[in-house]
Amino acid sequence: MDGAPDQGAEAHYRAALNQGRLLIQRCESCGKHVFFPRSICPHCWSESLAWVEPKGSGTVYSTTTVRRKPDAGGDYNVSLVDLDEGVRMMSRVDGVPPGEVKIGMRVAAEVIEEGGGGLVVFRPEGAR
Amino acid sequence: MSAKDLRGKVAIVGVGTAGCGEATGFSELEILAQAAKAAVEDAGLAMADIDGICTANLSAAMWPLNVVEYLGIRPKFVEGTNVGGAAFVAHQTHAMLALAAGLCDAVLVCYGSNQRTSTFGRKERTAARNLLDHNPYEAPYRPFNPPSSYAMIAARHMYQYGTTRRHLAEVAVAARKWAQLNPEAFSRGPLDVETVLNARMISDPFTVYDCCLVTDGAAAYVITRADRAKDLKQKPVHILSNATAAWHRSVANMADLTVTPSKESGERAFAAAGLGPKDMDVVQIYDAFTINTILALEDLGFCGKGEGGPFVEDGAIAPGGKLPVNTNGGGLSCVHPNMYGAFATIEAVRQLRGTCGERQVKDAKTAVVNGNGGNSASSQSTSVLATADAL
Numbered sequence: 398m399d400g401a402p403d404q405g406a407e408a409h410y411r412a413a414l415n416q417g418r419l420l421i422q423r424c425e426s427c428g429k430h431v432f433f434p435r436s437i438c439p440h441c442w443s444e445s446l447a448w449v450e451p452k453g454s455g456t457v458y459s460t461t462t463v464r465r466k467p468d469a470g471g472d473y474n475v476s477l478v479d480l481d482e483g484v485r486m487m488s489r490v491d492g493v494p495p496g497e498v499k500i501g502m503r504v505a506a507e508v509i510e511e512g513g514g515g516l517v518v519f520r521p522e523g524a525r
Numbered sequence: 526m527s528a529k530d531l532r533g534k535v536a537i538v539g540v541g542t543a544g545c546g547e548a549t550g551f552s553e554l555e556i557l558a559q560a561a562k563a564a565v566e567d568a569g570l571a572m573a574d575i576d577g578i579c580t581a582n583l584s585a586a587m588w589p590l591n592v593v594e595y596l597g598i599r600p601k602f603v604e605g606t607n608v609g610g611a612a613f614v615a616h617q618t619h620a621m622l623a624l625a626a627g628l629c630d631a632v633l634v635c636y637g638s639n640q641r642t643s644t645f646g647r648k649e650r651t652a653a654r655n656l657l658d659h660n661p662y663e664a665p666y667r668p669f670n671p672p673s674s675y676a677m678i679a680a681r682h683m684y685q686y687g688t689t690r691r692h693l694a695e696v697a698v699a700a701r702k703w704a705q706l707n708p709e710a711f712s713r714g715p716l717d718v719e720t721v722l723n724a725r726m727i728s729d730p731f732t733v734y735d736c737c738l739v740t741d742g743a744a745a746y747v748i749t750r751a752d753r754a755k756d757l758k759q760k761p762v763h764i765l766s767n768a769t770a771a772w773h774r775s776v777a778n779m780a781d782l783t784v785t786p787s788k789e790s791g792e793r794a795f796a797a798a799g800l801g802p803k804d805m806d807v808v809q810i811y812d813a814f815t816i817n818t819i820l821a822l823e824d825l826g827f828c829g830k831g832e833g834g835p836f837v838e839d840g841a842i843a844p845g846g847k848l849p850v851n852t853n854g855g856g857l858s859c860v861h862p863n864m865y866g867a868f869a870t871i872e873a874v875r876q877l878r879g880t881c882g883e884r885q886v887k888d889a890k891t892a893v894v895n896g897n898g899g900n901s902a903s904s905q906s907t908s909v910l911a912t913a914d915a916l
Contacts, residue, residue: 461680461729463673475668486662486777
């Protein structure tokens with residue numbers, strides 16, 4: 398484990414994110430990637446979870462547009478993204494209007510600063 | 526002992542509802558107590574006979590204590606499992622075990638919510654729950670839950686199987702047509718597919734009509750051992766089986782968005798009952814959203830995976846269709862006070878008693894009840910119920 402022993406997985410993940418890095422876990426016992434961060438592997442229940450930096454590329458598994466009136470901030474996207482490492486996370490796809498986010502779309506992760514800390518969002522692959 | 530040994534050993538002997546729709550000026554405990562009293566009297570019992578209780582609530586962490594205090598009872602068996610709206614179906618296994626073991630003789634399952642009219646607003650309650658049950662991996666993205674999670678489930682089902690918004694709308698229209706036959710239903714006005722499709726979008730692909738109602742309401746039912754049930758006031762409705770499956774909490778952790786825990790709970794419940802979907806006369810599904818009905822029909826085995834959309838076409842689950850589903854109008858059109866499991870159970874009981882008036886399914890002897898809980902089909906609980914002559 399490269400996480401500090403006096404810190405749990407959630408705090409370690411959050412600290413990395415606040416420094417602009419997305420980390421996920423990989424179980425050294427069964428080899429599977431794990432997200433969200435945990436203290437034991439939900440596949441084989443080993444405690445040997447190592448932090449790894451994912452490639453950041455993934456595919457939109459599902460998506461919705463949450464409808465909000467313009468004066469309440471307008472519509473926004475919520476998506477589930479499957480990272481190429483095989484884990485799924487909730488996020489959103491920025492850089493395109495919410496209605497244009499489609500299932501199957503290839504996306505790339507980006508850590509932005511929002512709400513006083515690091516936040517993982519995605520952009521369509523190839524977009525800047 | 527196996528689940529099969531419990532088959533038919535207990536029966537639902539009393540049911541009651543109160544404050545359904547709008548219970549302006551009443552607290553949730555007040556309407557819960559009214560429903561509890563109605564259920565106990567319906568059974569021909571007295572509140573003093575109740576020595577077991579199953580109840581849960583979305584706000585109070587020690588809710589069974591609030592309820593026993595309010596009702597003035599001191600039960601020997603107390604059950605407060607909360608797996609969301611499926612809880613009041615899932616409680617049946619615990620009641621069956623306690624009754625079969627002789628720990629108690631009459632179990633009251635009860636629920637009440639005044640979420641629609643409460644002066645302590647819904648917004649504040651939602652914010653409080655998000656604070657107390659915080660999910661740091663989802664909250665920053667502001668999913669409008671539960672609609673957004675089920676919307677993503679529906680979107681994936683549409684993507685994988687070609688299910689359409691029209692299929693979803695068929696579910697809403699069928700529920701409304703049943704509600705029109707039920708004087709106790711909250712929404713009974715005309716509704717057609719075009720109206721559903723053109724209504725205000727909430728979280729794509731759901732319009733407001735794809736989402737369950739937000740009402741007040743309380744529901745209660747009483748369970749006893751079958752030997753005692755035969756001497757009580759009502760025709761007993763036997764619980765042949767109940768099985769619960771709990772798979773995840775949040776939608777990002779749902780392994781396959783098109784397969785729900787009903788796949789497991791349904792298989793286990795039907796196996797213990799010794800019956801299958803083809804043997805069911807009436808189907809009561811917790812329809813939090815239109816996609817729930819389609820998913821449950823697939824996962825319980827009424828049709829194949831991905832075939833739920835075509836299955837509900839042309840009024841197939843509406844009155845006069847091939848399968849009577851949600852005959853009270855469901856959570857979509859009858860009543861939905863946050864957690865609907867007890868109401869689905871009660872409608873099945875009323876159908877099997879033959880007391881449903883205009884919406885009565887002729888000669889109904891068997892029913893399946895499918896509870897749903899959590900904000901992404903997180904837990905589900907399936908029960909098979911039957912009249913004495915179908916035991």
